[in-house]
Amino acid sequence: MNRKTHILVVEDEAHLAFGIRFNLEAEGYRVSTAADGNTALQILSADADPVDLVVLDLMLPGMSGYDVCSRLRQNGLQIPVLMLSARSLPEDRIRGFDVGADQYLNKPFELSELISRVRHLLQRFQSAAAVPRPTGPSTVSVNGRKVDIATYRIGDDDDGGRLTALEMRLLRYFLDHPQRVIPKSELLEQVWEQSPQLQTRAPDQFILRLRKLFEDDPSQPQHFLTIRDAGYRYVP
């Protein structure tokens, strides 16, 4: 297959959009641009020309980057989202993660940094979504509920819902480290790729979501445990 990787850049500052586009095209990507959220969502909903990754500015006229991100997740799109922000408040980051952003990059940034994040996100996503080896399992099981490794779908039909890419990444990290008490700082580093010192409740919120999806009684978790002052533990 020869299709070029298609990247959508959502940025209202024309000179910046141009610079990002120019540099991504130089790397061999095909780039679409949108200056506002509505245009972005239109491009994203065109099934004939799927987008593989979104570079999404937070501060946009009208609909914010948060809203665009949460809408595209609601529409079932699992593609990686790299959010750009002129603000660097930790709350912004957390909110970004909550609406399903995969990565955060603070403005101003070096274009080389943006390119390397894009490449990394695409690799990570493609390897996560890659068709599993014939010998390997294509699903994992959590408390008797199946999760498709490639599509992130829970159960056998769409009624069970889907995980976001980041939720899948967290879930796999737990599955790879059963029974071990995992400090929050380790999750921030390994799953969120953030500084372990970052003050955020993002992991707690994601654990709540995993409980809601997989625990029989989310208020009495048996599998996704919080270990006070230590971290979290996954019990198969």
Ligand code: CA
């Ligand atoms: Ca902007």
